[in-house]
Amino acid sequence: AQTVTQSQPEMSVQEAETVTLSCTYDTSESDYYLFWYKQPPSRQMILVIRQEAYKQQNATENRFSVNFQKAAKSFSLKISDSQLGDAAMYFCAYTRGSGGAGGTSYGKLTFGQGTILTVHP
Amino acid sequence: DVKVTQSSRYLVKRTGEKVFLECVQDMDHENMFWYRQDPGLGLRLIYFSYDVKMKEKGDIPEGYSVSREKKERFSLILESASTNQTSMYLCASSLFSQGGTSGEVHTQYFGPGTRLTVL
Numbered sequence: 001a002q003t004v005t006q007s008q009p010e011m012s013v014q015e016a017e018t019v020t021l022s023c024t025y026d027t028s029e030s031d032y033y034l035f036w037y038k039q040p041p042s043r044q045m046i047l048v049i050r051q052e053a054y055k056q057q058n059a060t061e062n063r064f065s066v067n068f069q070k071a072a073k074s075f076s077l078k079i080s081d082s083q084l085g086d087a088a089m090y091f092c093a094y095t096r097g098s099g100g101a102g103g104t105s106y107g108k109l110t111f112g113q114g115t116i117l118t119v120h121p
Numbered sequence: 122d123v124k125v126t127q128s129s130r131y132l133v134k135r136t137g138e139k140v141f142l143e144c145v146q147d148m149d150h151e152n153m154f155w156y157r158q159d160p161g162l163g164l165r166l167i168y169f170s171y172d173v174k175m176k177e178k179g180d181i182p183e184g185y186s187v188s189r190e191k192k193e194r195f196s197l198i199l200e201s202a203s204t205n206q207t208s209m210y211l212c213a214s215s216l217f218s219q220g221g222t223s224g225e226v227h228t229q230y231f232g233p234g235t236r237l238t239v240l
Contacts, residue, residue, distance in 0.1 A: 004163075009161075033227045033228075035228070037231075042233075043209070043233060043234045043236075044231065044232075044233045044234070045211060045213075045231035045234075046231075047228060047229075047230070050227075050228060091163060091164065095227050097227070106152055106169060106171045106177075106217060107152055107215045107217060107227045107228075107229065108154070108166060108169060108179070109154075109164070109166070109213075109229055111163040111164040111165075112163055113161060113162065113163045114163055
């Protein structure tokens, strides 16, 4: 079974600085997708960034970027120029692709335990 | 933008009551999901549905059932609520395309959540 591990229950960063959140995963699949979701105190889960495993280039979305190390099964999120609005719980998630020997995945997500990010002014 | 709504933000019920949590999405997504979120455990999948009237168990289906009579609506049912079902419940939806390689077809969009307390 696939597992996703976030080893940092809490992280903090000063406003305008850079922080990296860690995520590792375990899978035997070659076709899969990885995601970072953000859940602010208002509780609405929001997609931050996604990475297709078949793409070698790391995904970026404005101040958010990932370091995708496929061989090491590592998928970290870097937040540059941190803002107060970045304070939230961050979840790393994995889903198997539509093909593969395991049959239809239906996009079911496996989540890590989450990392609480605090941003200090 | 995808919009996923849930019937209640906060709900308080008594042990033994039958509880309905409803979720509606407006983007014609095939897949819908119910998760519960507990501190330190992340999100765990209860049930999901990949088409009208189709459902499959997730990782923790015990004590729950679901109903999907229309494509846009997916209901989670607690037949007899218990205190260990006190939790945050999140609904999500996504497209589905067999063999699709676009990240979008695998991306889930979430509702605001329902905080359920069972006394």
